């Protein structure tokens with residue numbers, strides 16, 4: 001039977017939509033299947049609505065800070081249903097924009113779950129039809145994973161539900177110490193909830209630079225977030241006025257909502273991967289090479305379902321590179337080095353490159369530059385908060401190999417620093433760059449005093 005499409009994409013999220021659009025631009029006949037909403041996690045229940053909630057949460061501090069600048073602000077009140085309704089309207093607008101972008105690109109969109117029957121056949125469960133495809137792209141993303149099967153798990157929500165709660169919880173307990181846990185802790189804290197964060201390890205944001213972890217934790221605690229470490233949630237019980245949450249040290253908390261942000265898993269169940277012969281990697285994601293090709297030559301996979309670096313811009317780049325490679329005759333491997341990232345906690349974290357620990361593991365000599373200062377806006381506001389910045393430099397050639405920051409606009413600042421890191425800028429290049437005054441980012445080019453030097457030779 002002849003192929004009906006050149007490319008069948010499973011999943012209309014960030015990676016799938018980009019791949020479909022670019023492949024179609026190269027003249028491919030493209031069909032995309034999406035079982036939920038066009039836009040995927042990032043647009044529908046991830047980055048975008050999260051950032052809107054982050055903006056909402058920061059107003060409480062702004063209202064307080066305004067007093068130091070001479071403003072008299074009447075006691076502000078906050079209405080959660082208004083925020084959620086406005087957020088929903090914006091997400092619906094974006095979903096429509098994504099759909100029309102696909103339509104303009106002449107990509108056929110089908111609202112259905114799709115299952116791979118063999119390397120060239122996909123079944124659409126909504127209608128039972130099958131579609132023959134030359135190439136299949138799996139871009140199904142991931143979904144929240146609750147971890148251990150504890151008693152009362154049915155009372156626990158994930159980030160999916162957090163976006164649509166009917167009311168703002170007065171008290172919320174969040175389990176996890178990663179991106180989602182610290183971001184939602186900041187959101188709920190800023191909106192006025194009493195927040196307890198429970199994390200199983202020594203400190204939040206494992207894998208990030210240790211100074212960043214310590215600094216963010218102390219800033220979160222200053223804002224009134226209770227952080228409980230080395231504990232896990234053992235059970236959740238419905239009680240008269242909320243939920244009683246038991247921890248591994250037998251302490252318990254009564255709260256209105258319990259949210260687990262204990263990681264996400266690739267969405268691979270029921271996709272027909274085994275039947276098609278698509279192999280998985282040890283990470284649980286679909287195994288792919290640098291061109292996102294799976295163990296089956298005409299099946300590719302991009303984004304969180306491959307569990308490489310689970311970030312939207314990475315999925316988009318992977319989808320684009322796949323389309324260039326397979327349909328544009330431009331073989332484009334993906335460069336996953338020095339991907340900058342931001343955590344939209346309060347305050348924000350921005351990171352690119354190696355942490356100090358990673359640099360010590362890889363390099364012979366590591367120079368560290370650090371600064372801690374009170375952001376200017378906090379002075380008149382009288383707010384007790386500090387910004388932290390750190391440069392990690394390869395001592396053998398002066399190259400900047402890492403930049404880490406906690407403070408307002410860290411996400412915006414780190415994007416630009418990432419260009420310098422990618423271009424292999426040296427600390428001397430930073431020193432040569434004139435400061436923009438008065439800004440926070442100027443500290444990045446005015447750090448003269450080395451905080452420490454580590455040399456493998458001396459350490460061994």
Ligand code: NDP
Pocket residue numbers: 146147148175176177178179180181183199200201205206232261262263264309310311341342343344
């Ligand atoms: P993360 O992997 O970032 O964090 C998961 C957290 O849950 C870790 O602290 C982990 O602990 C803990 N954990 C895992 N399993 C258990 C368990 N069984 N019991 C108790 N704790 C557990 O996942 P998130 O869910 O926060 O986010 C998923 C991914 O989404 C992120 O990794 C990121 O790639 C992406 N994301 C990116 C954002 C951004 O760019 N701003 C925002 C939100 C998400 P431990 O550290 O000990 O393993």
